[in-house]
Amino acid sequence: MLSKKCKYAIHALVHMAREPEEKFLIKDISEACNIPKKFLEAILLDLKRSGVLGSKQGKGGGYFLRMKPADVNLAEVVRQFDGAIALVSCAAHKFYEPCAECEDEETCTVHDAFLQIRNATVEMLKADTLESLVKKETKLKARKKR
Amino acid sequence: MLSKKCKYAIHALVHMAREPEEKFLIKDISEACNIPKKFLEAILLDLKRSGVLGSKQGKGGGYFLRMKPADVNLAEVVRQFDGAIALVSCAAHKFYEPCAECEDEETCTVHDAFLQIRNATVEMLKADTLESLVKKETKLKARKKR
DNA sequence: CTTAATCTCTATTGATTTAATAGAGTTACA
DNA sequence: TGTAACTCTATTAAATCAATAGAGATTAAG
Structure with a gap:
């Protein structure tokens, strides 16, 4: 969370x-x-x-x-305040830290699973710019009125 | 994390x-x-x-x-130990709690964004059963040897 | 029936992080 | 000069996390 x-x-x-x-x-x-x-x-x-x-x-x-709404995305905001986006540190990119449990990341299936989740999450967070969020909000409000 | x-x-x-x-x-x-x-x-x-x-x-x-490896998935394990999978409580299903910030979830764009991320994450975690993880591990180890 | 191996349970501790507040300081306008 | 506003440092209370301690209960084997 x-x-x-x-x-x-x-x-x-x-x-x-x-x-x-x-x-x-x-x-x-x-x-x-x-x-x-x-x-x-x-x-x-x-x-x-x-x-x-x-x-x-x-x-x-x-x-x-100071920045344009299209240039601010949630991935950066989350990283600034909460650090790693990945669920385990060995699957993080900007906040990577090795873990003691998987001795070999290349063949660690847990590492692999959480890396996939991290990648998907980062992609979605990057797509959420302030601009896109506000636009979506307008749509949601319009839809509700109908 | x-x-x-x-x-x-x-x-x-x-x-x-x-x-x-x-x-x-x-x-x-x-x-x-x-x-x-x-x-x-x-x-x-x-x-x-x-x-x-x-x-x-x-x-x-x-x-x-006690359970078959195919019947144990990471979504359940994560929920058991860490609770909600969603990044914000108002986007959680099993651990849902309303939040004070978005007064109307239906039109809250932040809620909407994190709900999408939650859904994608849960899907991936559910696909990660102990069986599939072990199988994947075998593949990763075989690939490395080559 | 005794011993050793093993899981079970309750409690506690120290460290860290989180969420929030207090209060004084600085800047700028009118 | 006074007031509105952001700026900064420090502090605190609560919660959570990670780990440990130590005694208890159960079972198999000899």
Whole structure:
């Protein structure tokens, strides 16, 4: 399972991607997404440090998307907050660590199984950009009205 | 990521599935799979309680597979030890819990995205039975020799 | 009937991570 | 100069994880 921090980050980003030109106050995002304000502060700061968000201090300030919604995907967000996407560290790419159980990865069937799952998951997470998520949301809402 | 307990359980089960008729000592599995013996005791006991393993106490005793290798899949093992397979609780089936962030699941794009990932993951985990894993292992080992 | 082998059970511990909060600091506008 | 806003460091309480300790119960064999 994702950490709450990561889930909060995703919801905050999707919220901002609905109005990609806007500037947002921490307080407003916090209320709109039901995220504890103080916790959200740390999250937005992290996203700023990684270049996804920009900010302006002082009166009239706020956070805004620095990257284009089409260029931000969930794989990167998940990695930033929760590390490896794979279910076992020996099947991870960016956070790879060998494991003591399978002595030979090449012939370890457990390694092989989780590598396939990791690859499929990463592919799907990469396809989930902020842009595609917002578009999908529009479709889901339209479908419901009917 | 899976807990070590879960990962250990999977390795122990695959080990046993290589000789599905055999009886295994905790000590032997522990050494073969590099799993701390005391920790493994608890794991095997859990697997016995859930019906996957059987055991015989006393001298000449040990653990053995009660279910057929083809009938044990990784989705069930993961659920038993780590709970939900989904990355967010609102996308889980067996461990579903609503989340505060998306007020309306039907139109929540985050929910939708993680539901797709969950479904794909569960499908793959279900296809990974002890039988198929052992078969795959044989193939991997044969391929390596060449 | 005694011994050794083996699984069973309860409890505890230390380390780590998670989720959240507190409170002071900095910047910028009007 | 005051207020609105982001920034930073530190702390904490709770939960979870990984592992260990040690006593108990059962069975086979001699």
